Amino acid sequence: MKIAIIALGSRGDVQPYVALGKGLQAAGHHVLLLSHENFDALAAAHGLEFCAMYGNVQAIVEGEEMRRLLAKGNFLEITKYTARESKRAATMWAKTGLEVCQGMDLLVAGVGGLYLGQALSEKLRLPLLPAFVFPFTPTKAFPGALFPNVIARFGGMVNWLSHQLVRQILWQGSRGGDNAARQQILNIPTAPFLGPKLDSRYPTLYGISPAVLSKPQDWRNTEVTGYWYLDSPGDWTPSASLVEFLAAGAPPIYIGFGSMGNRDAAATAELVLSAIEQTGQRAVLSSGWGGLQPETVPDTVYLIDAIPHDWLFPRMAAVVHHGGAGTTAAGLRAGVPSIIIPFFGDQGFWGDRVAKLGVGTAPIPRKKLTAERLAQAILTVVSDAAMQQQAASLGAQIQAEDGIARVVTTIEEINPLKLVSIAHDAEFSGD
Structure with a gap:
């Protein structure tokens, strides 16, 4: 046909x-x-x-x-x-x-x-x-x-x-x-x-x-x-420096907003880095199309551009993203908790859905995002064993489909x- x-x-x-x-x-x-x-x-x-x-x-x-x-x-x-x-x-x-x-x-x-x-x-x-x-x-x-x-x-x-x-x-x-x-x-x-x-x-x-x-x-x-x-092409391989970063400590938090533009990219980067510092977590920070490019990052943060979510997300402790349908799907399949920061459109719908399923925190609208709120959400997902188990269980169901x-x-x-x-x-x- x-x-x-x-x-x-x-x-x-x-x-x-x-x-x-x-x-x-x-x-x-x-x-x-x-x-x-x-x-x-x-x-x-x-x-x-x-x-x-x-x-x-x-x-x-x-x-x-x-x-x-x-x-x-x-x-x-x-x-x-x-x-x-x-x-x-x-x-x-x-x-x-x-x-x-x-x-x-x-x-x-x-x-x-x-x-x-x-x-x-x-x-x-x-x-x-x-x-x-x-x-x-x-x-x-x-x-x-x-x-x-x-x-x-x-x-x-x-x-x-x-x-x-x-x-x-x-x-x-x-x-x-x-x-x-x-x-x-x-x-x-x-x-x-x-x-x-x-x-x-x-x-x-x-x-x-x-x-x-x-x-x-x-x-x-x-x-x-x-x-x-x-899924990523079969011949795709991550950079050696990313592999080394992942192996050097506990699974990090992924933070990225996909194709959502940030009018003040520097302020967004500062907010995100502040939240990471407050939690003591390691992080993989994705610039995406939003121009999220802080000039310097601490050793606990690895900065990436585009990378296949099917490879990266299962290696994370949790994923923070804008709530686009595709990124939400990738996070759920990975079996790790999600923190959704909706910008507009159907992103809030998926944020509510993730929270209702018990596999992530309540969504934080982009206009209400602060370093303190993001830090609190990260601390919740890394400490809530029931949420982590629910996310793993849902991920297994999705992987079987x-x-x-x-x-x-x-x-x-x-x-x-x-x-x-x-x-x-x-x-x-x-x-």
């Missing part, structure tokens, strides 16, 4: 779909990954055919405006900014997608590529499988990923409405660009004001462990498959003749 995967967003948004593509390709399918131009090396490292979509997300995240917005943590303002950027790119994305998706049998899209995927699905009469890494299907079981967990006290209907609002926030921010792409490039009708509906004939896939988030009873035709991990294999099975169970029949029916019904 020829499968196009549309994955737009930051590294954490794209990496799970690289893993899916790699698994589908290993199962004998032809896979094309459509993503931002700065992810070409990532795709090449894992042997995937790649189509560059206009835009460099890393450059946007590192820009002064995005750093300012991330520091404020206002998701609505961040959404407005990214909506302006995506509107400028939408027609170019549609033009590229239309060219390269001709002759495909199936489209797969995450939230970042969902609306483009739906438009291409309509134009090319191709089935689309939604594949998400955070809850996007409305449910009465828990609040939407952008809402605080405390609203659950108001009952299931409020939870359900919060999910609908999340979908509208994302859709309305994308609607202008989607309309332009449909009218100027694809020559298809614009989507309804409240957004296009997903085709219920195909399942919605979730790259989340059922041990972390069990499938709600009101999720129909939905599969919670397990995480989609992209194979989310990618479940996705491959689901896709292969879709009869190609059925796909042709559905596309034919849609063409003549005008759906």
Whole structure:
């Protein structure tokens, strides 16, 4: 089967779909990954055919405006900014997608590529499988990923409405660009004001462990498959100095904020180093895209840039991070406690989930982070034996899962003749 995967967003948004593509390709399918131009090396490292979509997300995240917005943590303002950027790119994305998706049998899209995927699905009469890494299907079981967990006290209907609002926030921010792409490039009708509906004939896939988030009873035709991990290439090796540092003492604490920009990187570095000093712990400090580059660090701290989480995290005493879906998944699989410092978006949802599962402390929002609060959280995770045991137990459950294999099975169970029949029916019904 020829499968196009549309994955737009930051590294954490794209990496799970690289893993899916790699698994589908290993199962004998032809896979094309459509993503931002700065992810070409990532795709090449894992042997995937790649189509560059206009835009460099890393450059946007590192820009002064995005750093300012991330520091404020206002998701609505961040959404407005990214909506302006995506509107400028939408027609170019549609033009590229239309060219390269001709002759495909199936489209797969995450939230970042969902609306483009739906438009291409309509134009090319191709089935689309939604594949998400955070809850996007409305449910009465828990609040939407952008809402605080405390609203659950108001009952299931409020939870359900919060999910609908999340979908509208994302859709309305994308609607202008989607309309332009449909009218100027694809020559298809614009989507309804409240957004296009997903085709219920195909399942919605979730790259989340059922041990972390069990499938709600009101999720129909939905599969919670397990995480989609992209492990490091087999020939990857750590630096000798890092190996020496790890062997020189007790397991350290990992601290890193991924692609979350820090407007005042020096102040953040000072805060983190102060917290480490207060606890007496050793630490591995990751700069990521946030520019976390203190000029000098004590001997108890090792400074790294990018490094495979699947290798590093199991060697840590605990992990401190921003709560992105992918980093959270890596920390949980490692079987060590987590401290989540959410900046915006679904990161608070995962922070609450980690605390509820008993495998980490309550999240500390970035705007409320102090050296004292971080130090106290670190002291908690290194001294709480029950939390450490719970984290190890959950990690073992996750390690026994194979989310990618479940996705491959689901896709292969879709009869190609059925796909042709559905596309034919849609063409003549005008759906």
